[in-house]
Amino acid sequence: MALSIGQLAQRTGVHIETIRYFEKVGLLDAPSRTDGGHRVYAERDVRALGFIKRARELGFAPAEVRAIRDLGGPGRACCDEVRDIAVHHLEQVRSKMADLARLERLLASTVEHCSGGHVPECAVIDMLERT
Amino acid sequence: MALSIGQLAQRTGVHIETIRYFEKVGLLDAPSRTDGGHRVYAERDVRALGFIKRARELGFAPAEVRAIRDLGGPGRACCDEVRDIAVHHLEQVRSKMADLARLERLLASTVEHCSGGHVPECAVIDMLERT
DNA sequence: TGTGCCACCTGTAGTCGCTACAGAATCAAG
DNA sequence: CTTGATTCTGTAGCGACTACAGGTGGCACA
Structure with a gap:
């Protein structure tokens, strides 16, 4: 029930340093402490950290994660604002x-035209050099 | 013909600071200087910087840009190595x-299920919260 | 020839989202 | 009570720039 930061890290797959970082930047609530100053986490922190982790994996910026979390907090009466963030992110x-698709086409067609031998022509370099 | 760093910046669309940065990290050759120490660029630097800029825009890492440039240099006899870099990048x-496509599907379907009103249910938050 | 002003110089610090230490303190097991 | 693992804080590093501060250079105009 009560977890050390190492146990929390293991359960969530988030590095210890990253947990402390999330706390520092206000993504994760500061937990209670032992008399000696060690962080003590509860079950809800596992969920909160999982939430943050998933949101970050989906590419939400830390500020967006904070916004979503806060909007989804008391009463969760702001679905449309959360939706706005998600739509913007989408x-x-x-x-x-x-962008990547354009890039992929250019690279793929360039590489295709590349003879690949030890010759003075190189389609890749030509592509990069054309002014 | 002889350009100041500011003129080079204007002609290539690369910030002055970035040009100096490229020089510092060895992407761009150090130019000659005036007696007073101001950088003086020639036409070939416009091409070189354009090359770097395009390669960076295509997502090649600085080290890759260096490698491509060096391989494409004297004689340009290494088309296959350049090709390797491009293929790897591709x-x-x-x-x-x-990754983005997976993400897009998840976000799109989530947003679609979002009622968007001031209600306590929020598909976005539910998605992020599911353990 | 002076003078004014913009452009340029170097060096350092800031950005973001972590990650990696160093050195000290704490905790849990034996 | 001792040992050894964990955790603590604080600071520095990463990459790829960007932004400043404080000090010169260059050049047009008078």
Whole structure:
């Protein structure tokens, strides 16, 4: 029930340093402490940290994670604001995907034109050099 | 013909500080100087910086840019090595695209299930909270 | 020739999201 | 009570820039 930071790290797969970092930047609530000053976590911290971890894995910026968490807090009466954040994030993801797709096409076609031998022509370099 | 760093920046769209940074990390050759110590660039530096800029925009890491530039240098007899770098990079791009696609699907379907009103249920938060 | 002003110089520090120490203190087991 | 693992704080490092501070250089104009 009461967990040390190491146990929390093991259960969530988040590094100890990262847990302390999340606390420092206000993503994770500061836990209670032992008399000696060691952090003591409860079950709810496992959930909270899991939440943060998943949100970060989905590419939400720390500020967005904070916003979502706060909006989803007391009463959870702000679904539309959370939705806004998610939609905005989705747009960014789609734009990043489009960028990568363009990039992929260019790289793929360039590599395809590359003879690959020890010759003075190189499609990759030509592509990069064309002004 | 002879350009100041500011003119080079304007012609290439690369910030002055970034040009100096590229020089410091060995991406761009150190140019000649005036008696007073100001950098003086030639036309070939415009091309070199353009090359670096395009490669960076395509997501090549600085070390890769250095490698491509060096391989493409005297004689350009290493097309296959340049190709290797490009192919490896292409693989990374494709893997990143796959990650984003997964993410996009999850976000899109989540947002779709979101009622968006001032209600205590929020599909986004539920998605993040499910353990 | 002076003078004014912008551009440029170097060096350092800040950004973001962690990660990695160093050196001291605490905890749990034997 | 001792040992050894864990945790503590604080600071520095990463990559790839970006931004400043405080000090010169260059050049047009008078």
